Amino acid sequence: MAASTSLFSSSMHSGMPASRTVKCSENFLFCQWRMSCKQPSYSKLVYQNQSRFLGNERSLKWKQTDNVFQKEGIQCQALKTENMTFSVGKKFQLDDVIEAQQFDRDTLSAIFEVARDMEEIEKNSPGSQILRGYLMATLFYEPSTRTRLSFESAMKRLGGEVLTTENAREFSSASKGETLEDTIRTVEGYSDIIVMRHFESGAARRAAATAGIPVINAGDGPGQHPTQALLDVYTIEREIGKLDGIRVGLVGDLANGRTVRSLAYLLAKYTDVKVYFVSPGVVKMKDDIKDYLTSKGVEWEESADLMEIASKCDVVYQTRIQRERFGERIDLYEEARGKYIVNRAVLEVMQKHAVIMHPLPRLDEITVDVDSDPRAAYFRQAKNGLYIRMALLKLLLIGW
Amino acid sequence: MAASTSLFSSSMHSGMPASRTVKCSENFLFCQWRMSCKQPSYSKLVYQNQSRFLGNERSLKWKQTDNVFQKEGIQCQALKTENMTFSVGKKFQLDDVIEAQQFDRDTLSAIFEVARDMEEIEKNSPGSQILRGYLMATLFYEPSTRTRLSFESAMKRLGGEVLTTENAREFSSASKGETLEDTIRTVEGYSDIIVMRHFESGAARRAAATAGIPVINAGDGPGQHPTQALLDVYTIEREIGKLDGIRVGLVGDLANGRTVRSLAYLLAKYTDVKVYFVSPGVVKMKDDIKDYLTSKGVEWEESADLMEIASKCDVVYQTRIQRERFGERIDLYEEARGKYIVNRAVLEVMQKHAVIMHPLPRLDEITVDVDSDPRAAYFRQAKNGLYIRMALLKLLLIGW
Amino acid sequence: MAASTSLFSSSMHSGMPASRTVKCSENFLFCQWRMSCKQPSYSKLVYQNQSRFLGNERSLKWKQTDNVFQKEGIQCQALKTENMTFSVGKKFQLDDVIEAQQFDRDTLSAIFEVARDMEEIEKNSPGSQILRGYLMATLFYEPSTRTRLSFESAMKRLGGEVLTTENAREFSSASKGETLEDTIRTVEGYSDIIVMRHFESGAARRAAATAGIPVINAGDGPGQHPTQALLDVYTIEREIGKLDGIRVGLVGDLANGRTVRSLAYLLAKYTDVKVYFVSPGVVKMKDDIKDYLTSKGVEWEESADLMEIASKCDVVYQTRIQRERFGERIDLYEEARGKYIVNRAVLEVMQKHAVIMHPLPRLDEITVDVDSDPRAAYFRQAKNGLYIRMALLKLLLIGW
DSSP states (O other): OOOOOOOOOOOOOSSOTTOOOOOOOSTTBOOOOOOOSSSSOOOEEOOOOOOOOOTTTOOOOOOOEESGGGOSSOOOOBOOOOSSOOOTTOOOSOSOBOOGGGOOHHHHHHHHHHHHHHHHHHHHOTTOOTTTTOEEEEEESSOOHHHHHHHHHHHHHTTOEEEEESOGGGGGOTTTOOOHHHHHHHHTTTOSEEEEEESSTTHHHHHHHHOSSOEEEEEETTSOOHHHHHHHHHHHHHHHSOSTTOEEEEESOTTTOHHHHHHHHHHTTSTTOEEEEEOOGGGOOOHHHHHHHHHTTOEEEEESOHHHHHHHOSEEEEOOOOGGGGTTOHHHHHHHHHHSOBOHHHHHHSOTTOEEEOOSOOSSSBOGGGTTSTTBOHHHHHHHHHHHHHHHHHHHHHOO | OOOOOOOOOOOOOSSOTTOOOOOOOSTEEOOOOOOOSSSSOOOEEOOOOOOOOOTTTOOOOOOOEETGGGOSSOOOOEEOOOSSOOOTTOOOSOSOBOOGGGOOHHHHHHHHHHHHHHHHHHHHOTTOOTTTTOEEEEEESSOOHHHHHHHHHHHHHTTOEEEEESOGGGGGOTTTOOOHHHHHHHHTTTOSEEEEEESSTTHHHHHHHHOSSOEEEEEETTSOOHHHHHHHHHHHHHHHSOSTTOEEEEESOTTTOHHHHHHHHHHTTSTTOEEEEEOOGGGOOOHHHHHHHHHTTOEEEEOSOHHHHHHHOSEEEEOOOOGGGGTTOHHHHHHHHHHSOBOHHHHHHSOTTOEEEOOSOOSSSBOGGGTTSTTBOHHHHHHHHHHHHHHHHHHHHHOO | OOOOOOOOOOOOOSSOTTOOOOOOOSTEEOEEOOOOSSSSOOOEEEEOOOOOOOTTTOOOOOOEEETGGGOSSOOOOEEOOOSSOOOTTOOOSOSOBOOGGGOOHHHHHHHHHHHHHHHHHHHHOTTOOTTTTOEEEEEESSOOHHHHHHHHHHHHHTTOEEEEESOGGGGGOTTTOOOHHHHHHHHTTTOSEEEEEESSTTHHHHHHHHOSSOEEEEEETTSOOHHHHHHHHHHHHHHHSOSTTOEEEEESOTTTOHHHHHHHHHHTTSTTOEEEEEOOGGGOOOHHHHHHHHHTTOEEEEESOHHHHHHHOSEEEEOOOOGGGGTTOHHHHHHHHHHSOBOHHHHHHSOTTOEEEOOSOOSSSBOGGGTTSTTBOHHHHHHHHHHHHHHHHHHHHHOO
16 A cells, blocks of 8 residues: 655745745745734744655645744654755555566556665765654565665665565564564554565565555565566666667576566567577476467567677676576586676677666676676666665655 | 653743744754843853763763853754643653563553553654653573564664664573673663573573663573563453453463463452353463462463354463473374364454454464454554563663 | 765855854754844855765755845754764765674774764663654574664664565565565665674675665674674773773683674774683684684683683673574583583683673673673673664764
């Protein structure tokens, strides 16, 4: 479920001398007052309490008082207005973020605009209080420090607060046997939004179906990791300047990597995209994605020649070959692993405007000497994850 | 040890033209000023610094300055006043919360009133700053995510901050051998209140005896878990509307559950209460509690007929049969476990105003199809834990 | 890399009637305005946004607006000035805190002054917002709850926020194989300062070389733990009142304790210091430190007579004999461990002004009956760690 906030602006009273409007925007307060020095004392303070809809329990409260100066015990909270103006109040069209399939092209584009605003806030408005008073629970059933820190940083950069657990398995341990649904019902009582990482595919959807507050899927096992998919597409748009008409080379483990699968899925929303698959034989892209691309009219091609693909593409998306996928066949792993390395030789053939991406962590599938090249976009890509998560938290909690 | 806060209100100076009092109550600041526009410049800002008594180290500081506008480097902090008015400053009668026995009937009643206020704050005043500037250390010697998140949410809902540790055993590990007392002496230097979970009965009392700041027992092994006891009684009052003259059925593992033992203990403070014990033979309520009830004039009865008891009671308090209590005797566990299940058949015979409670987590001792019945109070009960903990943190840190 | 902040003060416009300067210092805002009531309306609000230099990404933004009252959407943040005035803006001379050797005598002295201010803030200004909007990442590759809580408390006491990880090894786990450098490049995107604990000597230096934000070494294996060294020297100055001309007895495990080694190193910066080494034969102070002291003209002496040394010294610095250093030779451990105990008999011979220090945790190398003596300074010493860390965070993030 989502939360909403609205603000209205008090219109000035007319016919008063020497009127002034002071916009004192700190935290949650928005106020205007007028003074006349010739008259005994005219004063007006209009303030609005930023309230929240949370489930059925909370209602939006407007409080308006004339001559507030004579009243006692007033709660006066400041709205922290950032430099950019949000059209606060319009509900985000999604209640939860569960899978990449939820996002159409227009929604992606609108989210990316908010992510750009978030970049401004992060750089120029330290101490932003947009999400002040909101509490996010990071319910991680398996540790993923990188993802957790990214979400927690996003929340705190917007003035929100965080409850953390990395041992959420304890909640539902076999010995105690609590269901995920029961856990969610408890945690939703302590927080305003849940960011959940789980080891089981489909867990996020179950959580969202139970929770009366928004749920963000931060990865559910072999299932989805939608914020990663969004930050990948956002990064391409930021780096290349467009999403239509681009050529993207997906390199490495294409069979197991949910990242490249989600990316291919989202790219199909754009026109005139061409996708190249470059992977060792044992970890080739599966037919379902190939069929999906074909059905959407997206051209794709498999290739064994990284150099040729690199010279053609706008984006070379490298991924890690995961040892755990090979079981006892270390020999196959070692062979697959060394096959397609992005190094300075690859950089040589790449176009000037093209970029290298990687979901991180990397081993040696991108050599360290590539890092200093401006086309190495993977650390900027990681940072974009922060902006995308800030945007989603903002949208789910207070709307557009 | 407890902390205290006071505020006074500056009276207006007389004989000045065009005077205004602006009450700008944001965060910790309370200020008043006057202006005259005909005279060169009269101004007065009275501000008070919200200080704290913490042990012997801190003293309440009042700062008052005339013509503060000409002065440099003034600290001007806003008092965030909530909608309800607390008579700030009167010390809570308890220094620490260690066991259910500390609470008499009047204290319980007063705490419950504060818990009601907390419910209002949580629902209508997001971003409350009542405990702003206070730091709580959650010193957990064994993990208990549910309890920890509840306390941390409580602190953050009131604007306080949290230091978390779930591996507090490291402090006092056998290899290093630090005493609990030494650990407490260090941690009290970093925080304003300690919430401690420990595996040893009596640990909380030892911590409180050492600490110069308040300690809350969040469960010490087989010992006490007083905030659970309080939230149970609070829930009964909230759900049934009274505590005198009620009938309560305690069901399940009555031998090992400290929850039901504490609850029975607290119920004895009320008049005309009747308690029914419904449990498998191997986990019957022990004699000490039965004797205690008898000594206090509380009627009690054992029964093997859950349906009959359910039809009579205001509260059916179900508990989990804990497998770990049965050791190798899985057969006894399985038998005990299936014996008294609260399901729709039980709901059928229950009175309309009655409720089902459970300390959570549950397994299948309450069937899932009961959840949607309005008489299923266990998730509301969990949420009440938040309010009780908010109330206790508030009372211990800044008093009534 | 370090961050910087500056503020300038608007000079008053002349020739305006009834002018007033209101210094409304809440959080990040500094503003001045004037009003004339006879003229239609003269108003001026000068406000400065406290911005930060963070790597190449952030630039200091000055915003100045006349007649701001007629403008919309202004971000108006208050500078929270504490009672003491900091000459905000002058950059701290260090970019990172990696080792005790970085600090010369003057820098130590200046840091200690800031630590004293921090003591004032912690006692009298709860809810300080000096570091509001700043985010510290505690990147702990091995748990050290005491050190972590001390840093996190320091950050929160100044209004800053914290991202915590105690399982940072997961980032660079052998199975995934991410380098420390890659991890740092990710984490620096989420935070403003990194406090790192690592199991490898030299790791902090590598992190600092990579990071575009400040790094504080919170202990890197057998390497350095510079904040402990600083708090030890700070404690001596606070307790004894001076650092020149003092006599310090270092007792216990002098071979393995990095604490006593760093302390000896820093004491050599002061004049007329005499150091006594009192340790069991198997854990004697190593020659490198002895040679260093000699080269700096610091007198030192080994002794087997704790009582004699205690009677002469200003500071008796006791340390724990660490069992893990003795491997299988439990007999040697037990012998070493019981050899030099600080007990009431030692207190008897100590001078009235002298103090006992210990880096904690302690076992029984100081008996508990010593704790109540005013000369037992070890818990005050632990608390001083908070002040030193507050000072370093403040200095690295916003300068002197």
